[in-house]
């Protein structure tokens with residue numbers, strides 16, 4: 213941010229503006245029980261699912277913390293790309309079957325319709341846990357090793373880019389525990405793979421599928437031999453993204469997400485409206501000049 217803008221923002225005294233000032237002028241610290249958040253590279257954040265003893269199963273705390281974490285990342289001007297990894301033996305075992313808000317709702321003896329309303333609120337809240345990844349303007353790369361089960365597929369399908377290890381396997385497990393997947397897989401996977409028939413097969417049968425098939429169907433874009441090489445590869449991609457104009461990268465993400473859910477004419481109209489402002493960015497001159505001079509451009513924080 214340039215000095216005069218900083219001064220103007222600092223001069224504004226309302227509580228909302230002072231929050232904005234804090235956001236723009238200071239870098240974030242992250243503190244979560246189920247997520248380990250680090251900054252392994254310049255302008256890159258790594259979010260590690262961090263319950264290895266429980267195979268990174270998604271417990272009550274996790275569903276809330278993801279929302280807090282990604283909202284914070286969205287506002288963090290020192291972050292331009294994110295890598296999501298899993299600690300320990302596997303990426304994630306999906307929903308924590310022992311620590312799930314639905315258990316209390318099921319056990320309560322309230323009227324069935326009232327229970328239904330409560331369940332609806334819970335499901336909508338759990339959906340938000342992964343939709344925040346899509347809403348986050350910074351590109352998010354999922355780096356998946358070994359198993360990615362149930363809620364794990366919901367999560368990775370909300371990410372921008374997916375890498376995995378050669379030993380990775382995937383399972384849309386929900387029918388095996390008696391439910392229809394409801395936090396994103398059924399909506400996002402067919403759009404990612406463009407294969408409706410296969411999405412239905414994988415959903416109805418809950419059969420495991422492995423890294424090669426995941427790559428063939430377009431769920432995964434790169435396979436690595438080891439977790440270490442995959443995480444390095446994901447961080448390299450994140451660093452490359454972070455070296456580009458944040459105006460260009462974040463505008464691209466917003467346009468891609470919008471266009472996925474709209475017609476081509478609507479998408480074109482949306483990006484025209486977007487770029488009528490963004491084409492005026494200083495980043496364009498910086499990028500073009502650096503390109504001509506064969507130098508690296510340095511872009512201001514966003």
Ligand SMILES: CCC/C=C/C=C/C(=O)SCCNC(=O)CCNC(=O)[C@H](O)C(C)(C)COP(=O)(O)OP(=O)(O)OC[C@H]1O[C@@H](n2cnc3c(N)ncnc32)[C@H](O)[C@@H]1OP(=O)(O)O
Nearest residue numbers: 265266267269305306307308309310338362363385386395
């Ligand atoms: C509104 C709802 C929205 C969300 C819906 C989401 C739905 C889903 O995610 S459906 C899928 C649910 N997940 C499962 O059914 C997977 C169950 N786990 C396994 O099959 C295996 O654990 C796995 C193959 C993933 C890994 O096997 P491994 O041999 O490596 O580990 P284990 O010895 O089985 O487990 C180690 C400890 O972790 C605990 N654990 C594993 N998965 C879960 C889980 N999903 N929920 C709770 N806890 C889990 C396991 O109990 C062991 O704990 P401990 O006995 O204390 O050592």
